[in-house]
Amino acid sequence: MSAPHAVVTGGSGFIGSHLVEKLIADGHRVTVFDAAEPPADSRAADQVGEHVRGDVRDQDALARAIRSGVDVVYHLAASVGVDQYLARPLEVIDINVTGTRNVLELAAKAGTRLVVASTSEIFGKNPNVPWREDDDRVLGPTTTDRWAYSSSKALTEHLTFAFARAHGLDATIVRYFNVYGPRQRPAYLVSRSVHRALNGLPPIVYDQGKQTRCFTFVNDVIEGTFLAGTHPDSPGEAINIGGTTETTIADAVHLVAELTGAEATIPVDTSRSFGATYEDLPRRVPDNAKARELLGWTPRTTLREGLARTIEWARANPRWLAQHDSGAT
Numbered sequence: 001m002s003a004p005h006a007v008v009t010g011g012s013g014f015i016g017s018h019l020v021e022k023l024i025a026d027g028h029r030v031t032v033f034d035a036a037e038p039p040a041d042s043r044a045a046d047q048v049g050e051h052v053r054g055d056v057r058d059q060d061a062l063a064r065a066i067r068s069g070v071d072v073v074y075h076l077a078a079s080v081g082v083d084q085y086l087a088r089p090l091e092v093i094d095i096n097v098t099g100t101r102n103v104l105e106l107a108a109k110a111g112t113r114l115v116v117a118s119t120s121e122i123f124g125k126n127p128n129v130p131w132r133e134d135d136d137r138v139l140g141p142t143t144t145d146r147w148a149y150s151s152s153k154a155l156t157e158h159l160t161f162a163f164a165r166a167h168g169l170d171a172t173i174v175r176y177f178n179v180y181g182p183r184q185r186p187a188y189l190v191s192r193s194v195h196r197a198l199n200g201l202p203p204i205v206y207d208q209g210k211q212t213r214c215f216t217f218v219n220d221v222i223e224g225t226f227l228a229g230t231h232p233d234s235p236g237e238a239i240n241i242g243g244t245t246e247t248t249i250a251d252a253v254h255l256v257a258e259l260t261g262a263e264a265t266i267p268v269d270t271s272r273s274f275g276a277t278y279e280d281l282p283r284r285v286p287d288n289a290k291a292r293e294l295l296g297w298t299p300r301t302t303l304r305e306g307l308a309r310t311i312e313w314a315r316a317n318p319r320w321l322a323q324h325d326s327g328a329t
């Protein structure tokens, strides 16, 4: 039997590059479709069967990757990060919606299985945590840019379910919760705190740090994503993939400071740094019962352990440390 053939859109990105490594280790033949080159430090970079450069909004380019003979597509390409959706909301919406529509059409035509990466952001600011997959979305006004990412990702979920129903596509949605780990762009809470600390700058605690998150180590996310693409019971489902320990942002940043030996942290008020159209969420907690019962998935890595591994990686990667820090202060 020949090796299963997987396509990973966004395979040069943070989560995508780890997924590519996992798929290769598992014996898959992998095609990466991405607008960017693979990360230099990825062990898998040399082993990827094929790297197709292109934009997911360009169906002709995408068709060079998603074609007959492909068994499974993992669709992760997206414009990600608060800095992106505040600076380029139109691009964020267009890449998510048009890009996902293109992936769906080609996956249906090629008869592949499909996993679509979504986000805890789709729940918006629903105050009733933990969030089950079928809980309500509670959003702010369209004049607040933050909700553009949430709404465009929710629309990709609607598109996926509608497409699956109309064309009999085996598609699964995975909703990630605050992923962190090696290679993440230094524009998120954990990656930015590590980046600052190892560059001799104090990590930042936003808005007094009382907001909580369930940080999820990238290796755990990859296990969940892989199961979503291989388990017989996952098609037709949306599944939360998130950490189980609710941690305040202040505690997470202080843990980074402790593990890196950083001197201190500094407080920042986001209404001044991101502007009045930014809106932060007080709590974000997944209910993971479905992932556990359906896929047998549960996160295994504690925040302390995941941070230690991320910091160890960062210390060994001067190129990442020298990267521009794109977060706001």
Ligand SMILES: NC(=O)c1ccc[n+]([C@@H]2O[C@H](COP(=O)([O-])OP(=O)(O)OC[C@H]3O[C@@H](n4cnc5c(N)ncnc54)[C@H](O)[C@@H]3O)[C@@H](O)[C@H]2O)c1
Pocket: 009, 010, 011, 012, 013, 014, 015, 016, 033, 034, 035, 036, 054, 055, 056, 057, 075, 076, 077, 078, 079, 080, 095, 099, 117, 118, 119, 120, 175, 176, 177, 178, 179, 180, 185
């Ligand atoms: N990182 C998180 O905490 C998190 C949380 C929830 C959901 N997600 C989702 O997981 C997926 C991967 O996120 P990530 O953190 O690895 O982000 P990332 O920015 O590291 O990776 C995204 C990849 O997509 C590529 N890309 C962007 N626009 C493209 C386009 N138009 N055409 C082709 N390629 C394009 C980028 O070059 C990049 O390699 C995304 O769909 C994101 O919405 C991430």
